[in-house]
Amino acid sequence: MMKIIGQLKDVQAFSIEKGIELIHFKNNSILLNNEYLTEDAPYYSFSDNYIFLTKSDNSIIKYDFKKKIMLSHDDSYYPVGDTKNNEYLRSSDDEYDKNNNCFWGKTNIISKDTNKIIFTTKNKYTFWNSIWLGDNYIYTSPLNRGILNNLEIKTETTLWQYAITDLGAEKVSKILGVFGQTLVVACGYSRLVEMPNGNKVNAKLEKIIGLEVNSGHLLYETDHYLINRETHFLGSGLNTNWVFNDEETIIHAILDDYLSFDTQTGKITALNIREMAQEKGINGLQSSSIEENKIGFRAFDDQLGGFQAVIGIFNTQTLKIEDHYTYADARKEGAYFKPGQPIISGKKIYALDSKNTLHILERE
Helix, strand or coil: CEEEEEEECCEEEEEEECCEEEEEECCCCEEECCEEEECCCCEEEEECCEEEEECCCCCEEEEECCCCEEEECCCCCEEEEECCCCEEEEEEEEEEECCCCEEEEEEEEEECCCCCEEEEEEEECCECCEEEECCCEEEEECCCCCEEEEEECCCCEEEEEEEHHHHCCCEEEEEEEEECCEEEEEEEEEEEEECCCCCEEEEEEEEEEEEECCCCCEEEEECEEEECCEEEECECCHHHHCECCCCCCEEEEEECEEEEEECCCCCEEEEECHHHHHHCCEEEEEEEEEECCEEEEEEEECCCCCCCCEEEEEECCCCEEEEEEECCCHHHHCCCECCCCCEEECCEEEEEECCCCEEEEEEC
């Protein structure tokens, strides 16, 4: 059973990292493990044992959450992640484009050893470049171009490029990551699909490709799966539903059906869980997070109509919907659970709704 143990109002965002519970309120205050850490932090990021806090004057401080002390941070950069050989830093700033009369958000990846910028990405409004930072490589796809690049960090050279347009794809939807020696990428494309009434529509779909990390050689591509010998195509937007545990090569997704994808072979195993959901009075399941064999999902409640007022857990071992919770006041509040909700952490489940209320539940 899932029971509600708390509801916090005016929450802008939250993060659960290494057992650390950080809640970021709309007034820029931060609650860390039930203690207020600061009242002036519009932005924050995690790295190793630190939380980096960007204040309203753009100065940066860092908090050591193991020693529970605040430290100064002289650089204008903050870490995005550590690798086996180097630590990389990131800075962000806006750049005005006179020709297009707009601002570009510019992100720099910086080598801490040399303090040199080794990669720069620009993001115009919400149209993001795809970028994935690995141990020794940066995999990127430039904005609105059907090309994948592999940049070696040490030498600052491009090792290979791959044109996804050769596969009929139009764009890189998301770089899912590196699994073993395979770079896995979700790509968007269009295809004429026949509807039940016989009409054909130009549907936005996705395919997943696997590339050998050192050479860029294509290992596989897949755009469909089978249930009871019936073909189902991967729909656009599915890239946001793939979830996986660290160090594992099997990734999972729920978008009405449950999908298990082997990143080494490109094979998809699928299960229709719609009837199982209907028996519980819910529909439209979408996965958001995973912890061990528990997948968190949000869904619609049959009685509440168009409100995604349900969060729940699907067990990848038993292949059953293990539990779910319905926000009964969703219609009255005009609220729904946001995309990417819930997040599972041990026995706790966190879910932020569209009215900025954070729901905290516990599994018995």
